[in-house]
Amino acid sequence: MARGKYILRTDADDIALPGMAASLTGFMESHPDYVICGGNMQVIGEKRVFTYISDNDHLKVFTLNLCPFSHSTVIIRRAALEEKGLRYNEFYKDGEDHALWSELLPYGKFHNLEEVTLLYRESTTQITASKSYSAGYSALRRKVFALQGTRYFGLSAEEAEDYARLITQAEPSGTAELARMGETMLKALRANAGNGYFDPALLRQSLFVKWHWICLCSYSLGRKVFPVYFRYIAASGNMLRLKSLGTHLIKMIKP
Known part of the structure; x- marks a missing residue:
């Protein structure tokens, strides 16, 4: 059970860059009206970078179309989850993150840092590459x-x-x-x-x-x-x- 002011989560096969936690925490500390923040990520062994929208207004509308954050890069204000009783919901299996961001949206602002904060590993064994996920x-x-x-x-x-x-x-x-x-x-x-x-x-x-x-x-x-x-x-x-x-x-x- 997380007890800190913030929750940071990263997938086990990804690599958080030095300073990632400091950058995310620093943003949240200086922007108390934001409930979640993410960042960009670079594919391991490649120059390819996944970039995400940073502006709150555009990011929230983007949530109506696609998942607005890289799950491995986010920091969440724990109080926002606790006060509203929000958790990952197994009903949205393999899309629990998008569903949670959707539930969190009315309670504060969204942001993505414009810097690369994480090295992302692509593999044929990850959930999003499986046939069952695609189907x-x-x-x-x-x-x-x-x-x-x-x-x-x-x-x-x-x-x-x-x-x-x-x-x-x-x-x-x-x-x-x-x-x-x-x-x-x-x-x-x-x-x-x-x-x-x-x-x-x-x-x-x-x-x-x-x-x-x-x-x-x-x-x-x-x-x-x-x-x-x-x-x-x-x-x-x-x-x-x-x-x-x-x-x-x-x-x-x-x-």
């Missing part, structure tokens, strides 16, 4: 995004599933399902206007991209996609991306 990746992501839909936007279980399918770009079975996805986009924007968890402009942009591409990838439904697409574009107040829209039009007018 279940989409389902895992939908579980995390459904959690976000209920937690941030007050969606019902059914609505959260539609929202998760929108975020993971799961092709809808018909225009009725597509319209339900559009409704979850509107509900998310309205909920955020009230709770302010995310920067409104960044959230609108993020959801617009998801909506645009799910409609674009649904051209097999034919012209029926067209009115649904514009109905929710207009209702959400998004500006049209005319260049991409031309491609969309060409695909949808095909017989």
Whole structure:
């Protein structure tokens, strides 16, 4: 059981660089409104570096799309976990970190240091390289995004599933399902206007991209996609991306 002010965790096969703990702790000490901080990492034996978003507003919206931190680089303010009773949840197996960051998000700011703090080992035996992880990746992501839909936007279980399918770009079975996805986009924007968890402009942009591409990838439904697409574009107040829209039009007018 951790007893310190902060929790730092690193995978056993990765290498924390000298000064990593000091840099992370120093940031948290000087920024008491932040609940978690991570850093960049370099692949062992290579020049390849994984870089992560540092700005809080962009980082939180990024959490709605992908995991915002390298799990091996994070420092967490323990009081934030204790006060809210937050722990890793086995329901999100192999994605417990993303789920935990999602639960932690409303309680403070997020940050990633812009320096490399860790050497990361890639191998064929790690969980993310396994066939079982790859096979279940989409389902895992939908579980995390459904959690976000209920937690941030007050969606019902059914609505959260539609929202998760929108975020993971799961092709809808018909225009009725597509319209339900559009409704979850509107509900998310309205909920955020009230709770302010995310920067409104960044959230609108993020959801617009998801909506645009799910409609674009649904051209097999034919012209029926067209009115649904514009109905929710207009209702959400998004500006049209005319260049991409031309491609969309060409695909949808095909017989």
